[in-house]
Structures are given as structure tokens and as C-alpha cells.
Amino acid sequence: MRHDYILALSCPDRPGIVYRVSGLLFEHGCNILDAQQFGDGESGRFFLRVHFDVPADGDFNAVREAFAPLAEACGMEWAMHDVQRRARLLVLVSRQGHCLNDLLYRTRSRQLRADIAAVVSNHPDYAQLAGSYDVPFHHLPVDAANRAEQERAILDLVEREQVDLVVLARYMQILSPGLCEALAGRVINIHHSFLPSFKGAQPYHQAHARGVKIIGATAHYVTPDLDEGPIIEQDVVHVDHSMTPAALARIGSDIESRVLARAVRLHVEHRILLNGHRTVVFR
Numbered sequence: 001m002r003h004d005y006i007l008a009l010s011c012p013d014r015p016g017i018v019y020r021v022s023g024l025l026f027e028h029g030c031n032i033l034d035a036q037q038f039g040d041g042e043s044g045r046f047f048l049r050v051h052f053d054v055p056a057d058g059d060f061n062a063v064r065e066a067f068a069p070l071a072e073a074c075g076m077e078w079a080m081h082d083v084q085r086r087a088r089l090l091v092l093v094s095r096q097g098h099c100l101n102d103l104l105y106r107t108r109s110r111q112l113r114a115d116i117a118a119v120v121s122n123h124p125d126y127a128q129l130a131g132s133y134d135v136p137f138h139h140l141p142v143d144a145a146n147r148a149e150q151e152r153a154i155l156d157l158v159e160r161e162q163v164d165l166v167v168l169a170r171y172m173q174i175l176s177p178g179l180c181e182a183l184a185g186r187v188i189n190i191h192h193s194f195l196p197s198f199k200g201a202q203p204y205h206q207a208h209a210r211g212v213k214i215i216g217a218t219a220h221y222v223t224p225d226l227d228e229g230p231i232i233e234q235d236v237v238h239v240d241h242s243m244t245p246a247a248l249a250r251i252g253s254d255i256e257s258r259v260l261a262r263a264v265r266l267h268v269e270h271r272i273l274l275n276g277h278r279t280v281v282f283r
């Protein structure tokens, strides 16, 4: 039986990259099932995502070892991923549980190629919800005095549970620069506004005060600069003058869940490549 893999790479753009990558895969008996590419004239970088399979009598490790010298010669940042492997998520939540609820269902129903290894919260509210899905729940209260200890406990969980991606599902704590660095590229946050508008706390109150006619949600990678990380996915919905901040939050909650789920899917399917401060997303 053939086995599928994803090759995702970025490198300085030059003629012949696709030719050399596809030729190497061909020489190892691999078949390309899907390929997407983008050459960014502004950054001078080339981005490629190749879905390929290895024949039953093939050797994936040999393919990966043969690829390494080519990657080195082209200055590639690259990775190959087993399509069958389900990503392991650690979901962090505070008081608003709609995104957690959505991710629990989507992972359990296998809509997402991922499993939730555990839930962490600074409040006890969602212990029963996590338990109803047989997902371990860790109540880790946090304040200025114990923040370093609490974040150490989160990192220990990431290592112990072999977590691939940390999801801030309306987790209302600002991660320290140290934690952001330790998990660089592996933390996605859902911000409840259409960034760059209304960063920080209470974006629906900010939106109401501004009198906007659309609200939105933004999923982005987390960096030390609050709500400034590379944007992955966004969506919006129309609102009007009659809606209070609470009404905006109710309307916005559906958008938040959808945008976060789309961003998690894009990440776990290896469809996102970083392009400096921005992303390239192969849908």
C-alpha cells in the first residue's frame, strides 16, 4: 500500500526548483498527487507544498535523506510530514468556552486531523465539558506572582503529551516572551476582532464605541507583540447600530469558532508557510 506525505518548503527563488524537487521524487518512485507554489517577488522567496506518495516497496527515509543535500544547496527551510499522523493539540481557555466546545466536537468527529491531548484553563469552568469528551483538564490558575510557574507547567504538558500545536481558544492571558519563544510557530490565537482593528482586551466594546458596521475574528500565530503575530485566517459579519457589545459578542462567537477551526485545519494539514511577518496559505 502506498503511503502519503507532505513536503512543505520555502527558499530563495531561482529557476529549476520545481524541476529538481519533482525529479528527485520521480527518481525514488514517488507520485505527486497535488502541488501548490508561490513566488513572492517582494521578498524574493519561493514557497512550495507537494503532496506525494511513496510506493509500498519504497523507503520514505531514503527519500528524505536524498532530499537533504538538495535542500541544503537551495537554502531551503523544509519539512516532510506523514499525512496519516494526527496532530496533538493543547487547548487553552479562560471564561468563554465556545471555541473549545467547537474544537472538541470537530476533533472527536474527525473533521479535523487532530486530537486534543489536554485542556488547560486558568478557571475551573470547563472541567466537565472536557471530561465529557474524556479529555484531561488541567486547572492552572495564574497571577503575576505565579506566572512563571504556571507557564512552566504548560511547557511540561507540551513536552509530556508530545503536543504539536497549542491553541489559545479565548485564553485571556498574555504569554510571556519566554513562552512565545519556546513555542514559536506552534501557538495559534483567536482574536475576536478583524485585526489590525481593536487589538488587546475587549475588542467588542471597542468596536461598539467606534460604531463599526462589520465585526470579525482573526486567527494568528502568537508572538511577544500582543495580537501582532502572522495572520492565518480571518472572517467578518455585518452588524448594525442596534447591537450592544454583548450582542456583538454573541454574533461574533460563531465567526470566532469557524475562523479558529479553519486556522487549526490549515496548520495541521501543513498548508501554512511563514513569509517574514506574513503567511502563505495553500488552501
Ligand SMILES: Nc1nc2c(c(=O)[nH]1)N[C@@H](CN(C=O)c1ccc(C(=O)N[C@@H](CCC(=O)O)C(=O)O)cc1)CN2
Pocket (backbone or CB within 6 Å): 168, 171, 172, 173, 174, 175, 176, 177, 180, 189, 190, 191, 192, 200, 201, 221, 222, 223, 224, 225, 226, 227, 228, 229
Ligand atoms: N504574547 C501573547 N500572548 C497572547 C496573545 C498574543 O498575541 N501574544 N494573544 C492574546 C489574546 N488576547 C486577545 O485575543 C488577549 C488576551 C489577554 C489580554 C489581557 O489584557 N489580559 C490581562 C488579564 C485579563 C484577565 O485576566 O481577564 C492581562 O494578561 O493582564 C488582552 C488580549 C492571548 N495571549
